[in-house]
Amino acid sequence: MGYKAKFRVWRGDAGEGELKDYTVEVNEGEVVLDVIHRLQATEAPDLAVRWNCKAGKCGSCSAEINGRPRLMCMTRMSTFAEDETVTVTPMRTFPVIRDLVTDVSYNYEKAREIPAFDGGDVKPGEFRMQQVDVERSQEFRKCIECFLCNNTCHVIRDHEENKEHFSGPRFLMRVAELEMHPADVQDRRQIAQDDFGLGYCNITKCCTEVCPEHIKITDNALIPMKERVVGRRYDPLVWLGSKIGVVKRGKSTPKA
Amino acid sequence: MTQTTVDAPAKDRARIPARTLRTDRWWSYPLTTFIVFTAWVIYATVRSMMGSSFWVEKYHYLTPFYSPCVSKACPADAADFGRFVPDHLPFFIPYALISLPFLLGFRLTCYYYRKAYYRSFWLTPSACAVPDKSPVRKTPGRYSGETRFPLILQNAHRYFWVIAALISIVNTWDAINAFHGEDGGFGIGLGTIILWVNVILLWGYTLSCHSCRHVMGGRLKSFSKHPVRYWLWTQISRLNTRHGQFALITLGTLALTDAYVALVAHGSFSDLRLFN
Numbered sequence: 272m273g274y275k276a277k278f279r280v281w282r283g284d285a286g287e288g289e290l291k292d293y294t295v296e297v298n299e300g301e302v303v304l305d306v307i308h309r310l311q312a313t314e315a316p317d318l319a320v321r322w323n324c325k326a327g328k329c330g331s332c333s334a335e336i337n338g339r340p341r342l343m344c345m346t347r348m349s350t351f352a353e354d355e356t357v358t359v360t361p362m363r364t365f366p367v368i369r370d371l372v373t374d375v376s377y378n379y380e381k382a383r384e385i386p387a388f389d390g391g392d393v394k395p396g397e398f399r400m401q402q403v404d405v406e407r408s409q410e411f412r413k414c415i416e417c418f419l420c421n422n423t424c425h426v427i428r429d430h431e432e433n434k435e436h437f438s439g440p441r442f443l444m445r446v447a448e449l450e451m452h453p454a455d456v457q458d459r460r461q462i463a464q465d466d467f468g469l470g471y472c473n474i475t476k477c478c479t480e481v482c483p484e485h486i487k488i489t490d491n492a493l494i495p496m497k498e499r500v501v502g503r504r505y506d507p508l509v510w511l512g513s514k515i516g517v518v519k520r521g522k523s524t525p526k527a
Numbered sequence: 528m529t530q531t532t533v534d535a536p537a538k539d540r541a542r543i544p545a546r547t548l549r550t551d552r553w554w555s556y557p558l559t560t561f562i563v564f565t566a567w568v569i570y571a572t573v574r575s576m577m578g579s580s581f582w583v584e585k586y587h588y589l590t591p592f593y594s595p596c597v598s599k600a601c602p603a604d605a606a607d608f609g610r611f612v613p614d615h616l617p618f619f620i621p622y623a624l625i626s627l628p629f630l631l632g633f634r635l636t637c638y639y640y641r642k643a644y645y646r647s648f649w650l651t652p653s654a655c656a657v658p659d660k661s662p663v664r665k666t667p668g669r670y671s672g673e674t675r676f677p678l679i680l681q682n683a684h685r686y687f688w689v690i691a692a693l694i695s696i697v698n699t700w701d702a703i704n705a706f707h708g709e710d711g712g713f714g715i716g717l718g719t720i721i722l723w724v725n726v727i728l729l730w731g732y733t734l735s736c737h738s739c740r741h742v743m744g745g746r747l748k749s750f751s752k753h754p755v756r757y758w759l760w761t762q763i764s765r766l767n768t769r770h771g772q773f774a775l776i777t778l779g780t781l782a783l784t785d786a787y788v789a790l791v792a793h794g795s796f797s798d799l800r801l802f803n
Contacts, residue, residue: 281541281543283541285538285539286539286540286541286542287539287542288541288542290543335548335656337548337549337550337551338545338547338548338549338550338656338657339549339551339655339656340655340656355550358548358550360541360543360548361541363540363541363543363656364540365540366538366539366540367539367540367541374538401749401750401751403750403751403757404749404750404751407750423655423656425651425652425658425659426670426672428656428658428659429652429658429659429664429670430659430664430667430670431540431667432667432668433670450748451748452748453748453749453750453751453752455748464674468672470671470672470673470674470679471670471671471672471673471674472672472673473641473645473651473672473673473678474638474641474642474645475642475645475646475651475652475655476642477652477655477656480655481655481656490737490767490768494638494737495737495740495741495745497682498685498737498738498741498745498746499741499746500682501682501684501685502746504682505679505682505683506682506685
């Protein structure tokens with residue numbers, strides 16, 4: 272059965288704007304994105320929204336629904352009470368282009384800084400990877416790059432000046448994935464700390480909490496990476512071992 | 528056709544005046560954590576400094592807050608690891624001074640507790656998508672996460688883990704000692720079971736640690752070349768998914784075990800005996 276829902280949608284550009292109230296029809300089985308599309312089709316034809324697959328796989332329709340970073344296409348209207356006002360705002364961490372559309376180019380800039388996979392001397396076709404090793408990085412490959420994790424991470428959300436030296440959970444996870452790759456010959460532990468800002472992460476697990484792919488970003492990528500960085504930089508026994516020649520330390524990879 | 532250039536839009540975040548638009552009870556987790564942790568710290572501090580009601584002579588029950596009991600003030604049977612600390616120290620020096628500071632360090636640097644107290648005590652942030660309320664927020668550039676002293680010391684977690692594992696062996700020894708009957712032979716009471724439940728859960732907490740997971744196999748680049756360590760890593764990973772639960776449950780079991788031993792030692796009630 273359909274009903275009329277109360278919606279508040281942020282409208283504006285270049286930071287200036289306001290929350291506008293709408294009353295819009297909702298039908299059974301619909302998600303927030305359907306309602307936003309109905310708004311476009313009726314009261315607000317100029318409402319800007321980025322979307323693509325409507326199946327939670329393209330990562331385009333990231334927004335904040337009732338203050339929580341979510342994909343609009345994966346947020347069912349049945350999770351709200353009929354008399355509840357649903358507030359939809361753009362992701363707060365990124366600059367607004369218009370209405371619900373944000374400029375996420377920060378993420379692409381950070382992605383470019385990560386040194387690519389380096390297989391060393393392995394020739395094409397020579398390397399064989401076992402399933403147990405594949406599984407480890409496969410979890411991270413589920414990422415749809417919706418950037419909800421980077422949006423919710425307080426290191427850049429609340430301290431914008433950190434954007435310069437913090438890549439956010441999404442790209443620290445990428446560094447961890449390459450660092451754990453059995454064929455990759457680079458040592459990314461120093462740049463993880465110095466250039467990508469792993470030390471700024473205080474593991475409050477918000478990235479894991481908002482991930483629509485349910486990737487255990489903190490437990491399986493960030494904390495293992497922090498432990499690896501400890502082994503490289505902060506462990507006095509490892510340091511002593513390297514001084515007396517028991518532990519061999521290779522060269523650290525510079526950032527791309 | 529004339530080409531026109533459109534200026535790129537000015538870059539600015541949406542200026543939404545509301546601090547957060549969250550409508551759920553996001554404050555309940557940090558508030559509950561704050562109350563529970565504060566209450567626990569007060570209880571543990573008072574109990575570990577009390578210097579009494581920590582040992583039940585008849586059944587050899589020793590509370591974990593006094594294990595190992597190394598003060599000269601400890602009864603001989605409670606001090607299996609020697610009594611080498613003078614007994615006229617200030618009241619705030621606990622009898623188990625060789626274990627408690629390390630156990631505190633283990634929990635303070637634990638990845639689960641870090642999340643919990645950064646959220647509930649530091650408010651950095653108190654909940655996801657709720658603004659950071661720490662004082663550094665007001666000064667741009669002051670947020671340094673875990674990169675500077677004192678929080679850089681969180682990186683010592685693996686060392687605290689090793690010591691905590693050794694202390695868990697001591698706690699296991701205490702639980703074995705608790706199979707002590709009234710006539711001096713074998714016996715089992717409710718206290719024995721409580722001590723064993725506590726020590727098993729303590730092992731669960733210690734072995735599910737993220738540093739343990741790293742040491743067992745997480746640090747490897749290739750699992751397929753190290754099948755034994757891969758197997759160990761998978762077992763620890765299973766426990767690790769419940770690390771937070773173990774962390775909280777053991778807070779409860781530690782306090783309950785201590786309270787039970789204290790009440791029996793004080794004579795408030797007698798131990799329920801199942802055998803001898």
